[in-house]
């Protein structure tokens with residue numbers, strides 16, 4: 326019988342404020358409006374650092390998220406290069422953040438599991454890869 330290998334999953338949350346307008350959307354969301362977006366990122370791994378026994382320091386993870394969100398904070402997202410072609414929907418914002426975290430964590434042994442973006446508490450888009 327194979328033994329199961331334990332893993333850890335860490336979650337960090339941070340918000341940012343931005344304006345956007347959904348292209349090709351028939352309704353009020355095609356007009357410019359803003360949100361305080363809430364972002365939740367989950368990362369996963371199976372090895373803790375030898376000395377501190379952390380998967381990855383929350384501080385490091387939060388700084389990565391801060392850097393990615395800082396680039397969008399108080400912006401008109403339609404003018405941001407990441408959304409020049411893709412609509413600045415919650416779905417695409419989540420994917421953009423996921424890719425940014427993935428690049429920053431490359432080679433660390435820690436994988437990005439998912440990124441969720443909420444325009445408000447009752448509606449959330451989550452990006453993950455299988």
Ligand SMILES: Nc1nc2c(c(=O)[nH]1)N=C([C@H](O)[C@H](O)COP(=O)(O)OP(=O)(O)OP(=O)(O)O)CN2
Nearest residue numbers: 345347353354358360413414415416444445448450
């Ligand atoms: N799947 C998605 N659907 C919608 C997104 C999105 O990112 N992904 N975004 C929007 C708009 O950005 C909009 O701001 C939110 O729209 P909505 O909740 O419909 O509008 P209200 O905040 O005014 O809510 P009411 O329930 O109509 O009062 C739309 N859809």
Ligand SMILES: [Zn+2]
Nearest residue numbers: 354358360444
């Ligand atoms: Zn919106």
